[in-house]
Amino acid sequence: MRQMTSGLRKAASLAGRYLSSGKPHHAQWLVTRKCNYRCAGCNVWKEQDEQELSATEIKKGLNILKNMGIVELTISGGDPLLRADIAEILDYASERFLTTVYDNGSMATKKIDALRKVDFVAISIDSLDENTNDAIKAVPGALKTAMHTVDVLQKEGIRVAVTPTISQKNLYEIMDITNYFMERKIPMWFCLYSYDTSVDSKQLFRIGKANDEFIITDKDAMIKLCNQLIEAMKKNPNILMTKKLLQTLRSLYEPNAERIWKCQALNQFLVVDHIGRISGCHNHNFSGSIFDLPKQWNSNEFKTLRKTYQDCTQCNYLCYIAYSLYGSPKSTLALAKDQWKNIRLILK
Ligand code: SF4
Ligand code: SF4
Numbered sequence: 091m092r093q094m095t096s097g098l099r100k101a102a103s104l105a106g107r108y109l110s111s112g113k114p115h116h117a118q119w120l121v122t123r124k125c126n127y128r129c130a131g132c133n134v135w136k137e138q139d140e141q142e143l144s145a146t147e148i149k150k151g152l153n154i155l156k157n158m159g160i161v162e163l164t165i166s167g168g169d170p171l172l173r174a175d176i177a178e179i180l181d182y183a184s185e186r187f188l189t190t191v192y193d194n195g196s197m198a199t200k201k202i203d204a205l206r207k208v209d210f211v212a213i214s215i216d217s218l219d220e221n222t223n224d225a226i227k228a229v230p231g232a233l234k235t236a237m238h239t240v241d242v243l244q245k246e247g248i249r250v251a252v253t254p255t256i257s258q259k260n261l262y263e264i265m266d267i268t269n270y271f272m273e274r275k276i277p278m279w280f281c282l283y284s285y286d287t288s289v290d291s292k293q294l295f296r297i298g299k300a301n302d303e304f305i306i307t308d309k310d311a312m313i314k315l316c317n318q319l320i321e322a323m324k325k326n327p328n329i330l331m332t333k334k335l336l337q338t339l340r341s342l343y344e345p346n347a348e349r350i351w352k353c354q355a356l357n358q359f360l361v362v363d364h365i366g367r368i369s370g371c372h373n374h375n376f377s378g379s380i381f382d383l384p385k386q387w388n389s390n391e392f393k394t395l396r397k398t399y400q401d402c403t404q405c406n407y408l409c410y411i412a413y414s415l416y417g418s419p420k421s422t423l424a425l426a427k428d429q430w431k432n433i434r435l436i437l438k
Contacts, residue, residue, distance in 0.1 A: 104161050104188060113159030116359035116413040118166055120372075121148060121179065123364045125168040127194045128228035131257065131283055131304050134168055142364045145175040149182045151366060151380040156186045158383060163187035164409070168364075171197035177204035184208050192253075194227065195236025198243060205248050210277070212253045213240055217260045218267055226259060240276060251330065252276055257283035257304035261311050265318050272326050279330040280319075282339065282408040309343040316340035335412055342406060351414050355399040356392060359413035370399045371410055 108115060123139035143151070155163065163183055170176055171193050183189045184207035191205070192212045198205060205211050215236045217223040223233040243250035252271050256264055264280070271278050283304045306312050316336045323329045323336075341350050355370030356377065362368050367376035368383060377395060378386050386392055 100185060103186075107156075107159045107161045110159050114356075114358055114360050115159060115161045116164075117155050117160045117162075117362060118164045118359070118409070119148070119151075119362040120166050120168070120364055121170045121176075122168040122173050124172050125194070126172065126196060127169070127232070129194075130226055130228055131255070131285070131301050138168070139364060142173070143366050145178045145182075147366065148179050151362065152183055152186060154380060154383055155362075158387065161188060162190075164190045164192070166192040169194050169197055171201050171204070176201060180204050180208050190251075193239070195232065195239045196229075198239045198250075202242070202246055202248070205243070206246075208249070210249050210251045211243055212251050212279075213243075214255070215240075215252050215267070216254050216257075217263055218270060219263070222259065222263075244274075244276065250276060252278050253281055254278075255281040255283050256306070256312075256315070258306050258308065259304055261306060261308060261315065264315055265322075268319070268322060268329065272322070272328055275328060277328040277330050280408065282406055284405050284407045306343070312343040313340050316343075332412075332416075334415060335408075338411060338415060339408065349403055351411060352400045353402050353410065354414040355396075355402070355410065357396045357399070359410065370395060371405070371407070373405055374399070 107113070122142050123134065123137065125135045125138065128135050152163075163186075165180065165183060170179075170191055173179070176191075180189065180191060181204070189208045190210040190212055191208050192214070195213045195215065198211055198213065213236055215223065215233065216226045217233070220233045223236075224230055240250055240252060252267075254260060254264060254267055260267070268278060283306070285301070285304075316339055319329060319331060320333055320336050323331060323333065338350055341348060353371075355374070357370075360368055360370060360383075361372050362380050363372075363376070366380045368378055368380050369376045374395075377392065
């Protein structure tokens with residue numbers, strides 16, 4: 091009963107924040123720069139850092155994000171589950187936000203109790219072929235470990251989701267991966283291989299590494315995949331995408347490719363790094379500290395940055411596209427209509 095009351099309190103608080111305008115609704119907090127994998131399309135493991143905020147500092151920052159209007163929080167890294175104090179952080183975050191935590195598949199079974207309250211644990215699996223997946227992760231046995239993790243989490247009643255990163259390496263396999271997990275009633279969403287092209291030497295941090303093998307060259311296949319996912323979504327509420335998001339993704343590969351959205355970095359979303367610096371997205375220079383965010387939010391400096399970011403076309407990271415599409419109260423209501431089946435899944 092107490093759990094139900096606190097769940098309802100959280101839902102009411104989230105709904106109130108979602109419908110407020112002029113505030114950011116999505117935040118990504120990369121709570122660590124440590125990673126135990128060596129993925130071929132990623133820079134994080136090459137630029138690890140021992141420094142990080144303490145759990146107490148992060149909790150202080152989370153209170154700030156809640157008061158700023160953040161509804162959806164993604165906790166990522168490196169691998170955030172490598173932090174010894176991750177249980178304390180996730181516990182605190184889950185009571186305040188719709189919380190997703192990312193894991194490369196290697197850590198979640200060691201932190202089961204820390205994961206019980208989070209809304210989704212996202213496990214990264216890029217291929218069902220051991221050679222392909224393990225080469226992408228550069229860790230032998232990565233697929234077996236991740237599959238075991240998904241099984242254990244599902245048996246433990248923890249909301250596990252699988253998140254392949256679509257690239258030229260696995261493009262023709264994405265529907266097979268989707269069907270495989272749909273049969274097992276595991277929710278899925280997707281990332282899109284993207285790499286940093288920042289010319290800003292003070293970029294907050296680097297994630298995607300340019301790699302010719304990953305860049306999608308078969309545009310027709312990508313368009314077909316978007317169409318297949320749009321069809322599959324109609325029958326399956328476990329595909330946690332929206333039609334609008336897939337149409338937006340598809341538009342990037344059509345003959346007259348165009349960006350049909352304006353980036354809402356530092357407007358509808360922001361990122362926080364492992365030492366508490368914030369930026370609209372990881373590709374740009376940091377704009378201050380999480381602890382000064384309330385003071386800075388309405389500053390002229392932030393207003394100018396927002397305008398610059400709206401015209402920026404530097405990246406196609408799918409999470410940033412989604413946050414840009416679904417950040418305002420109006421778009422949230424449209425999302426609720428489009429995604430009613432998914433919302434029911436989350437509420438369950
Ligand atoms: S993609 Fe994720 S798991 Fe792989 S090296 Fe980068 S941070 Fe680590
Ligand atoms: S398009 Fe948006 S998210 Fe991507 S680099 Fe530009 S400001 Fe950042």
